[in-house]
Amino acid sequence: MADATPHGVAILVYDGVTLLDVAGPAEVFKEANRFGADYRIVLLSPTGADVTSNLGVRIAVDGAVSSEPAFGTLVVAGSDLYPRTRVPADLADAARTPAAMAGRVASICTGAFVLAAAGLLDGKRATTHWKVAHELAARCPTCRVEPDAIYVRDGAMYTSAGVTAGIDLALALVEEDHGPGLARDVARALVVYMQRAGGQSQFSAPLQGPPPRSSALRKITDLVTADPCGNHSLGELAKHLNVSTRHLTRLFRDELSTTPARYVENIRFDMARALLDQGHTATQAAALAGFPSYESMRRVFARKLSISPAAYQRRFGTTRRAEAGQVVSGRA
Structure with a gap:
């Protein structure tokens, strides 16, 4: 029997956010509700203003980030912007504030860069998209980046690989909350693997290392x-x-x-x-x-x-x- 206790899930969004990083995990949590879970999903932006996704689609948000109320899960979606540029201080603050109150914190794809800028990955294991894993390691030298992982859990901190790996991570969170039976029902309904074999290497481009110096x-x-x-x-x-x-x-x-x-x-x-x-x-x-x-x-x-x-x-x-x-x- 699934635990029907309401579980708040806050997804942090901002201009340029990758739409699938938001929609994929949200769909998993919504689908889980059909099988007995009770996830209450809200979209938050740093200021409470609506945001525009990477596809130009406008995302209506439910409010601004604040320290109240506390959420069971904070999800920080990713963006193509921040592996290329530094994460703005206001966005890092917007992740840091609710993270201090949340029961667990998760990032999707390059959302790990936001967590790193907020100091939330210091001393922790983490992952992100294989293309920018080296950049995350450079920006967070105390973080142990695992570039081949689909997702990584370190205590109450969860990070996932690129884009659709956010669905893998959300399924893992559902399983953690409600057991493998309910998570399996969700995976079947969404026609995805409950747990795919292998790591990010199976999706990465052919070997393109730096040329030898000599x-x-x-x-x-x-x-x-x-x-x-x-x-x-x-x-x-x-x-x-x-x-x-x-x-x-x-x-x-x-x-x-x-x-x-x-x-x-x-x-x-x-x-x-x-x-x-x-x-x-x-x-x-x-x-x-x-x-x-x-x-x-x-x-x-x-x-x-x-x-x-x-x-x-x-x-x-x-x-x-x-x-x-x-x-x-x-x-x-």
């Missing part, structure tokens, strides 16, 4: 990138530079914080993922990307994404059904 190592990385299928054993790579394998290993460690073997593997993984996106079979992708076998590629996918190549392709290869006329189930 021209010698750049020669090796360019070689591997240009021909992932080549013989890139440690010995063969060292021969290209006429250096010892120990010296080459040290170059990779010092400049790229990895090993030659792991770098080659990452390049092949990125190529295999791109080939799967283009519609190649898993066996073809393994061969074209330079993996010794399909099984070796499968192990890499399992380690990096916690899913098989076939599962990855089903999720990301196309939005079209494999067979014409296939019925879409209403269950997640």
Whole structure:
């Protein structure tokens, strides 16, 4: 039996807020009410004035942020603005004030930047969109940013990854409040995973790290990138530079914080993922990307994404059904 005690959820919005960061979690809480929960959702802005979302849609708010009343959950939505610029002091204050009274605080996507500016992530574990995780770590050096997490809980502080991960986080909050049965009903009604496998790596773009500082190592990385299928054993790579394998290993460690073997593997993984996106079979992708076998590629996918190549392709290869006329189930 779900606990019917009213639970106030305040969502902090502001000009430029990402609309889906607001609507996604709100829809989860609203849907939970159909199954016995009692979430009271309000939208608050720093001044109480209506705001305009990133899509130009005007959002009517219920009031201004204040220290009263206290809410069970404060949700801070994200925006594309604040990874690029500093969070204004009034917006940071608008998060800080109700956070002190709320039972728990959550951010959606880049809403973590607002929490960080308010000093609410100091000394805590957190996540945000994979594209800007490095920027969050730079702005909040005492925060331990986990760039591959879908969402992170540290005490009463919750942070989620990009955009739709706000739905994952909201489902987790519903489960925390009312148990897995009700949360599962909500997930099925919304046709989403109750808990998706893997982390943000499965959604991220191919490896785009900074180029090596030294021209010698750049020669090796360019070689591997240009021909992932080549013989890139440690010995063969060292021969290209006429250096010892120990010296080459040290170059990779010092400049790229990895090993030659792991770098080659990452390049092949990125190529295999791109080939799967283009519609190649898993066996073809393994061969074209330079993996010794399909099984070796499968192990890499399992380690990096916690899913098989076939599962990855089903999720990301196309939005079209494999067979014409296939019925879409209403269950997640």
